Amino acid sequence: MTKLIVSIFVSKCMIGAFEYRSGNPESLFQHNRAAVDSFSPGSLINPAYLPLVNYMYLTTSGDNPYSIDELYSGSIGFGAGAGSTGLQFVWKRFGIKEYNENIMNFNVGFMPVKYLSVGTGIAYYFLQIDTEYISYRKKLIDSRFSVLIMPTHWLRLSFLQENIGAIWDDSRRSILFPEYSYGISIHAVKGLSIIWNRTGTSFGSINSYSVTANLLDFLSIRGGYSRETSTYSAAFSFILRNMIVSYGFRFHTYLGYTHSIGLSLTEVPVRYESLDYLTEFPDRSGLIKNSRININRCTIDELRDIPLLSDTMAQRIIKYRELIGPVTKKSLMQIGLSSRDITMLTDYIYGLKDEEPGVKEFVPRRRGYRSGRKKRLRHSYKKRKSLFIKLINNGINPGLSLKISEIAVKKSGKSFEEAIGSIPGISSRQKSRILKICAK
Numbered sequence: 001m002t003k004l005i006v007s008i009f010v011s012k013c014m015i016g017a018f019e020y021r022s023g024n025p026e027s028l029f030q031h032n033r034a035a036v037d038s039f040s041p042g043s044l045i046n047p048a049y050l051p052l053v054n055y056m057y058l059t060t061s062g063d064n065p066y067s068i069d070e071l072y073s074g075s076i077g078f079g080a081g082a083g084s085t086g087l088q089f090v091w092k093r094f095g096i097k098e099y100n101e102n103i104m105n106f107n108v109g110f111m112p113v114k115y116l117s118v119g120t121g122i123a124y125y126f127l128q129i130d131t132e133y134i135s136y137r138k139k140l141i142d143s144r145f146s147v148l149i150m151p152t153h154w155l156r157l158s159f160l161q162e163n164i165g166a167i168w169d170d171s172r173r174s175i176l177f178p179e180y181s182y183g184i185s186i187h188a189v190k191g192l193s194i195i196w197n198r199t200g201t202s203f204g205s206i207n208s209y210s211v212t213a214n215l216l217d218f219l220s221i222r223g224g225y226s227r228e229t230s231t232y233s234a235a236f237s238f239i240l241r242n243m244i245v246s247y248g249f250r251f252h253t254y255l256g257y258t259h260s261i262g263l264s265l266t267e268v269p270v271r272y273e274s275l276d277y278l279t280e281f282p283d284r285s286g287l288i289k290n291s292r293i294n295i296n297r298c299t300i301d302e303l304r305d306i307p308l309l310s311d312t313m314a315q316r317i318i319k320y321r322e323l324i325g326p327v328t329k330k331s332l333m334q335i336g337l338s339s340r341d342i343t344m345l346t347d348y349i350y351g352l353k354d355e356e357p358g359v360k361e362f363v364p365r366r367r368g369y370r371s372g373r374k375k376r377l378r379h380s381y382k383k384r385k386s387l388f389i390k391l392i393n394n395g396i397n398p399g400l401s402l403k404i405s406e407i408a409v410k411k412s413g414k415s416f417e418e419a420i421g422s423i424p425g426i427s428s429r430q431k432s433r434i435l436k437i438c439a440k
Contacts (some may be wrong), residue, residue, distance in 0.1 A: 023075055023092070024061045024262040025235040025248025028224040029208050033197040034146065034158035035183030037212050038340070039220065039272050040237060040244055041079060042264050046160050047119025048148035050079065050086025050109030054339050056267040063260030066252060070096050080267075084111040088121075102126040107144075114343070117148040123163075125176060142166060142176055153308075153344040156185040177202035190308075191215075191275035204228065214272035222248075230254065241269045241395075269395075273338055294351035296326050306348045308341060312399070319402050324385045326353040334389070335398040383409050390437050396430065408438045 023030070024042030037043045041057040044050060062074040073095075079088035086109040094101045107121035121144045129136040146160040162179040166172040183197035191214040199206045210224035210233075218239040225232055235248030244264040251257050293302050295317065303314035316335045321327060329352055332342050384405045391401035400423070407419050420426065420434055 024059060024264070025063075025246040025260045026220075026222060026237055026262065028210055028222060028233040028235060028248065028250075029226060029229075029231065030065075030250070030258075031199050031201060031206055031208075031226075031229075032160060032162055032179055032181050033183060033195075033199060033208060034160035034181040035156060035185040035195045035197050036158075037185075037193055037195070037222075039193075039212065039214065040246075040264065040270075041077075041266065042237075042244065042246060042262050044079065044088065046146050046148070046158060047086075047088065047107035047109045047121050047144070048117045048146040048158065048160075050088055050107060050119060051081055051084050051111040051117050052340065053079070053081045053086060054083070055270075056080040057264055059262065059264040061246075061260060061262035063258055065094070065258050066255040067257050067259070072096075081109075085109065098129065098131045100126075100128045102128075105144075115150045117150075119146040119148070120144065127175060138175055140172065140176055142172075153347070154187045156187075158183050158185065173202070189275070191273050214274045217271040217274040219274075220272050237272075239270060239272065242266045244270070271338070273340065292348055292350045295349040296321060296351045296353070298349075306345070308345055308348070313337065316399060316402065323402060323406050324388055328353040334392050335402075387438060391434070394433055394437060396434065400426075404434055404438070 023045060024040075026040050026042040027033075027036065027045055032045065034046055036046055036049060038049050038052040041053055042059050042061070044053065056079070058076075058078050060074070060076040062072065065071050065073055073093060075090060075092040077088060077090035079086065081087075088105070088107040088109075090103075090105045090107070092103045092105075102125070104124040105121050107119060109117060109119040111117040123142050123144060125138075125140045125142070127136070127138040142163045142165045144160070144162050145164060146158065149157040151157070158181075160181045162181075163172070163176040164178065166176045166178040179199060179201055181197055181199040183195060186194045188194075193212045195210045195212075197208045199208070206226055206228045208224060208226040210222060212220060212222045214220045220237040222235045222237075223233070230253035231250055233248065233250040235246055237244055237246040242265060244262075244266070246262040246264075248260045248262070249257055250260075293306075295303075300314050300318045303309055303317060304311060306314075309317075313336060317327060317332075320331055320335055324331070329342055332345070332352075333339065337345070387405040387408050388401050391404060392398065396404070403423070404420065408416060411419055416438065417435060420431055426434070
C-alpha cells in the first residue's frame with residue numbers, strides 16, 4: 001500500500017517537477033522571486049544581485065517540507081564578487097528515496113553601470129523516479145536571465161526569467177515550466193526593506209510579500225506572506241564574525257509546517273545594515289545641495305547634512321582625517337561603512353584618495369616647522385595608520401581603534417597601559433590583545 005501511495009505521489013509530481021525550490025531560510029519562500037534582499041548571501045537567488053556582494057562565501061541549508069516523513073530538501077552554494085562582477089554555483093536537491101530532483105546552477109552577474117545590473121545562468125536538471133510501478137529518468141539543460149534596475153538608493157526593480165528554452169519548446173513544459181517573476185524592493189529606512197513579487201508558475205500567478213528588519217548589526221528578522229499558496233513564513237538570522245546562522249519556518253494552511261536551517265561562511269567578517277535607533281533625524285529640507293562635497297576637505301556639519309551618515313560616522317571620518325590621513329574607500333569600510341553605503345555615498349561626496357592617483361601621501365604639517373619636526377610628524381602619522389589597521393584586523397571596533405592609535409603615539413610603557421585601562425567597556429581579553437599589538 002505504501003508503494004502504491006508513493007507511485008501516485010511521484011506521478012502527480014511529474015506534472016510540476018522542480019516546482020519546489022529548496023534554499024536558505026532567509027529566502028522565505030520555495031518559489032523563485034526576482035526581488036530579494038542583498039543583506040546576506042543566503043538570499044541571492046537572482047543572479048543580477050551577485051555584483052552587490054564583494055566577498056567569497058559558502059552557504060548551505062536543509063529543510064523538511066511540510067514535516068512529511070522521509071521527505072527532505074537541501075542546497076549548497078559557493079559564490080564570489082569583485083567590483084562589478086559576481087559568480088555563483090548552487091546545487092539543490094528535493095525528494096524521497098523513490099523520487100529525486102537535482103538542480104545545478106552556474107550564475108553570473110555583471111553591473112555595467114551604477115544603476116543597472118544583469119544576470120544570467122545555466123541550469124542542469126535531473127529527475128529520477130524508481131518505484132515498483134514507475135521507472136523514469138530525465139536530464140535537461142536550460143538557462144535563465146535577470147535584470148536589476150536601481151534608479152535610487154532606496155528603490156530596486158527586478159525581473160527574472162527561468163527556463164528560457166521551455167518558452168519555445170512545449171515538450172519541456174511538463175518538466176520545466178518557463179517561470180517568470182518581477183518585483184519591487186523598497187529600502188526607505190536604513191536596515192528595513194519591503195518587497196513585493198509576482199511569479200508566474202505552471203499553477204498560476206503567485207503574489208508574495210515580505211519585510212526584513214535588521215534589528216542589530218548581527219541580528220535580522222524576516223517575515224512573509226503568499227496569498228495564492230496560503231503560506232506564512234518567518235526567518236531569524238544571527239552573525240558571528242564570518243558566520244551567518246539562520247532558522248526559518250513556513251506554515252501552509254493545509255499542508256502544515258516546514259522547518260529549515262541555514263549556514264553561510266564568508267571570507268571577511270560581515271555585519272547587517274542595521275536600524276540606527278540613536279540617530280536623530282532633523283529636518284534637513286533645503287540643506288542637501290545638488291553639488292557634492294569634498295570628503296577630505298569638508299566640515300563635520302557638511303557631513304552631518306548627508307542623510308546616509310549618522311553623527312557618529314561623521315565624527316569618525318573627521319577623526320580619521322586628523323589622525324591617519326586622507327579618506328579612501330578602504331578606510332570608509334574600516335571605520336564601519338558597508339560597500340553598499342559607500343556606493344550610495346558617492347552621490348553626495350567626491351575627493352576620495354582612490355580617485356586621485358596623482359595625489360601625494362598626506363603628512364600633517366605646518367609652515368615653518370623644521371625638517372626634524374616634519375620627520376617626527378611623518379613617523380607619527382605612519383605609526384597611527386599602521387596601528388589602526390592592525391587593531392581593525394584583530395577585531396577592535398573602528399571608533400576604539402582610532403582612539404587607541406592616537407594614545408599610542410603619545411604615550412608608552414606604563415602610562416599607555418594606564419590610559420588603556422581607564423577606557424570604559426574594554427574587557428581584560430581586549431586589553432591584553434591591544435597591549436600585545438601596540439607593543440610590536
